[in-house]
Amino acid sequence: MPRDGKSGPPPEQVRRLLSGYLPLLLAVVVMMAPLIWMLISSIKTRPEIFTVPLQWLPEQPYTGNYAEVVERYPFGRFFLNSVIVTVVGAGVKVLLAMFTAYALVFIRFPAKKLVFILIIVALMVPPQVVIVPNYTLIADLGWQNTYLGIIVPGLGTAFGTFLLRQQFLTLPSAIVDAATLDGAGHWRKLWRVVAPISAPTIATVALVTIVSEWNEYLWPLIIVDRPEMMTLPVALTLMQNADGTNNWGVLMAGTAMVVLPVLIVFTLLQRHIVAGLTQGATTG
Amino acid sequence: MALRDNQREAPPPAGPARPGSATEEERREEMRRGRRRSRRREALIFLAFTIPNLALIGLFTYRPLFSNVYYSLLQWNMGSPTARFVGLDNYVNWFSDPHSWNYLRITVIFTVATVGGTIAIGLLVATVLNQKLHGRGFARAVVFAPYVLSGVAVGLVWMFMFDPQFGVIAPLIRAVGASPPNWYNSPGWALVMVIIVYIWKHLGYAAVVYLAGLQIIPRDLLEAAAIDGASKWRTFRSITLPLLSPMTFFLLVTVTLSSMSMQSFELIHSMTRGGPVDGTTTLMYQIYREGFVTGRAGYSATVATILFFILLGVTLLQMRFLERKVHYS
Numbered sequence: 036m037p038r039d040g041k042s043g044p045p046p047e048q049v050r051r052l053l054s055g056y057l058p059l060l061l062a063v064v065v066m067m068a069p070l071i072w073m074l075i076s077s078i079k080t081r082p083e084i085f086t087v088p089l090q091w092l093p094e095q096p097y098t099g100n101y102a103e104v105v106e107r108y109p110f111g112r113f114f115l116n117s118v119i120v121t122v123v124g125a126g127v128k129v130l131l132a133m134f135t136a137y138a139l140v141f142i143r144f145p146a147k148k149l150v151f152i153l154i155i156v157a158l159m160v161p162p163q164v165v166i167v168p169n170y171t172l173i174a175d176l177g178w179q180n181t182y183l184g185i186i187v188p189g190l191g192t193a194f195g196t197f198l199l200r201q202q203f204l205t206l207p208s209a210i211v212d213a214a215t216l217d218g219a220g221h222w223r224k225l226w227r228v229v230a231p232i233s234a235p236t237i238a239t240v241a242l243v244t245i246v247s248e249w250n251e252y253l254w255p256l257i258i259v260d261r262p263e264m265m266t267l268p269v270a271l272t273l274m275q276n277a278d279g280t281n282n283w284g285v286l287m288a289g290t291a292m293v294v295l296p297v298l299i300v301f302t303l304l305q306r307h308i309v310a311g312l313t314q315g316a317t318t319g
Numbered sequence: 320m321a322l323r324d325n326q327r328e329a330p331p332p333a334g335p336a337r338p339g340s341a342t343e344e345e346r347r348e349e350m351r352r353g354r355r356r357s358r359r360r361e362a363l364i365f366l367a368f369t370i371p372n373l374a375l376i377g378l379f380t381y382r383p384l385f386s387n388v389y390y391s392l393l394q395w396n397m398g399s400p401t402a403r404f405v406g407l408d409n410y411v412n413w414f415s416d417p418h419s420w421n422y423l424r425i426t427v428i429f430t431v432a433t434v435g436g437t438i439a440i441g442l443l444v445a446t447v448l449n450q451k452l453h454g455r456g457f458a459r460a461v462v463f464a465p466y467v468l469s470g471v472a473v474g475l476v477w478m479f480m481f482d483p484q485f486g487v488i489a490p491l492i493r494a495v496g497a498s499p500p501n502w503y504n505s506p507g508w509a510l511v512m513v514i515i516v517y518i519w520k521h522l523g524y525a526a527v528v529y530l531a532g533l534q535i536i537p538r539d540l541l542e543a544a545a546i547d548g549a550s551k552w553r554t555f556r557s558i559t560l561p562l563l564s565p566m567t568f569f570l571l572v573t574v575t576l577s578s579m580s581m582q583s584f585e586l587i588h589s590m591t592r593g594g595p596v597d598g599t600t601t602l603m604y605q606i607y608r609e610g611f612v613t614g615r616a617g618y619s620a621t622v623a624t625i626l627f628f629i630l631l632g633v634t635l636l637q638m639r640f641l642e643r644k645v646h647y648s
Contacts, residue, residue, distance in 0.1 A: 051452075058447040059458050066461050066523070072487055073476045089490050131372040138368035143361040150369065157380045161580030161630060163606045164623045167390060167397075167616050168383035174398075191375030221364050250469040252585045257611055268471045268585075275475060275589065283479050290472045301467050305460045308467060313527050 070294070077101070077287040084284050100288035104274070107285075110292065112263050113270040116182075117249060120266055124186045124251075125244040132195030132240060137225045139196070140203040141211060151200070157193040162253060170257055180264045185255050189248075195240050198311070202236040203229060239311035242304060249297060267293045384627070390620035397614040409621035418597065426579065426601040429514060433578040436518040438570050441525020442563070446555075448526060449533045459530070463523035470520070470585025477516045478590050506598020509591050513599050516586055517578065525570050532566040533559070564645045571637055579603060579630055602626045 076084060077100050079093040104110055138144070139151055169188050178184030206229065214228045230237065252268045259265050262273060274289050301308055391409055395402030413419050448459050465473060480486045481502045489499040500508040536559060544554045577583075580603050587593060593600035593608060600608070602622060610619030 055447075055450050055452050059450075059452055059455065062444050062447060063458050063461050066465060066519070068487075069473075069476045069480060069519070070464075072480060076479065085485055087484060089485070089487065131375070134368040135372040138365045142365040142368065143358065144365035145362070147365075150373070153373070153381075154376065157376050159576065159631075159634065160380050160384060161576065161603070161627070163580055163584070163603050164387060164627045165380060165383035166606070167610050167620050167623065168386040169379055170397075170610075171616075172378075172383075187375075188379045191372055191377075191379055193376060193380075196372065221368070246467050250467075252469070252471055252588075253581065253607070256588075268469045271469070271471045271475060272589065283482070283485065286475055287479065290475050294468050294472045297467055297469070298464065301464055302460070305463065309459075309463055309527055312466070312524065313531060 070298075073287050073291055073294070076283060077291045079284055081282075081284055100284040101292070103285050104289045104292065108270065108274065108289075109263060110270070110289075113265055113267050116264060117266045119182060120185050120251070120255070121245055121248040123182070124189060124248045125241060127186075127190050128192040128195055128244050128248075129237065129241045131190065132192045132199050133225065133230065133237065135192075135196045136199035136203050137221070137229055139200050140206075141224065141229070142221060154193045154196055157191070158197065166253065166257065169254075173258055178258070180259050180261045182264075184258045185264075185266070189251065189254060192244075195244060198240050199233070199236065202233050206232060235307075239307050242300075242308050243311040246297065246300075246308065387620045387623050387627075390617055391624045393617040393620075395617040397610060397616040402617065405617075409618050410625075412618070413621055413625065421597065422600050422602055422605050425510065425597075425599065426603070429510065429517075429583065429599075429601050430575060430578050432514045433517045433521070433583070434571065434574045436514065437521045437525050437574050437578075438567065440518060441522045441570070442529050444522060444526040445529035445533060448530060459527070462526055465520045466523045468520070470582065471589040473516065473520050474586045474589030477512075477519075481512055504595050506594075506596045509595055509598045513583070513586055513590055516590065517583055520586070521574065521577070521582070525574065528566050528570055529563060532563045536562050568637075568641050568645045571641065572634060575633060575637070576630065579626070579633075602629070 075092065078096040078098065079090075080097045080099065083090050083093050083097075135154070139147060144150070173179065173184045173188060176184075178187070210232070211224060211228060214224045219227065250268060251266070255266045255269050256272065259269060262270070265273060271286075271289055271293055274286055278286055392404060392406055393402040394405045394408070444462055448455055448462065452458075480488050483489055483499065483501065483503055492499040500511075502508050502512045540558055541554060544558055549557070579601070583601065584603055584607065587599050587601065587604050588607070591599040593604045603626060606619050606623045606626065608619075609615045609622060
């Protein structure tokens, strides 16, 4: 309600607009623009893309770029490879992390702290540093261009172990002790007591692991050179090498097909993914 | 022993020894043996639970860490069955090659700019997102989303945006009256380009970490400052920023690790392949190129060892000098 004819909206509202909504809008636009540009470009025809000055929007949506990706490349196979690598890799990693974290918290062992330190230090080793020796090992085993070769070297999990250990440490010991008195062994305590109470954290660790396996790039790039064994990110490099910068429409369609599944999963589960990826920040 | 923290056994119940019972000693001996047996059993279960993971970490993280040092002493080409032991020659070559100092310089610029930019802009965005505004939940999701996307995909999309002829950035720059730089062909601008994309992809991570920190700042502290008449900037500098220092410290360590290794590889590889004229070749990218493009595996291992020690040094320095200044509330 304007209080008199001359004054506009009250200054508090102006301030909220200028220092609140304007920066918020700016952030959203800057973060979304590249993805929108990708989607728009993927439905433009070739002449529309190569128009100077820039033509912002397509005359009408064009699906040819997507059709070309699927026709020229074994895209279904890329997708399947990514799904296999992600499901197996993330599945095994989460199991290993659960076992290790459980043992570190609930089983007596003399050198437990040392084991934990070894795991933490492994977190700090950059992948590039271990890549040449790991490549020669996998090549000696003849595992190039195989799922084993892509998956196995990444299976050991320091990160998941660390996060789950932090969570298990917070469990009230009374619950676990009660199970011990009932005569439950460690196997049963893990599956019947610890895992169910920690289900939300385990799910979070699983999500984070799935996202990072899906995006994994350097290792599969090195260990795979046959197209039928490529995962989606590596396949993007294949398309980039084949088309270079002269076929942006097809490249953007391929990129969209790699990015959209993750974006959809992220939209549905973003609270949990964010929680998992930043967990070390507040609990570490 | 320092390593056994909470597992020390309680002393055996020292009940008054019944006089004249020779069996008491035997009973205690029996209990001790039983405890030893159960302790051994526990240890075996511990190993059964942890060995698969530990073996994998050992085989694919610790073993290569050491074989890498050995490889760095060889003159050896990828895939070749023969290797010649050359001692420290590779190191001498690396340190006497002027290119190395350029890669080191690029690594330092890239790391300082991406870590600083990600953390500073992340903090700025976090303070915007921390206000009670409609749609801030949506905005948070949008800001964080790039962090979960494939680096290659992100690199390709931005490469198209930076395209000097058909991209979307050049007309925007022209619209404000400037002339767009030659991102594709100038080594300096190519580096700026990759830095921008790195920050875009990672600032959501920093923002979310800072948001978590902002939410645990006690409200009455800020209100008290407001009552005392402190300006917003003053409150931010004297209260908010110090209370956020644990997050800043955490981000410094993690973003430095990510920027000097994996996360930037995908961007550099998909955008510039280390070029033009080596303008975006960081040490991390040099490891890949020597190992898997020119095939000098021994030399690649040398660079990897050097990078490892640099990273180790930087991380230890950060921990030593910064952790003391961090306030934990």
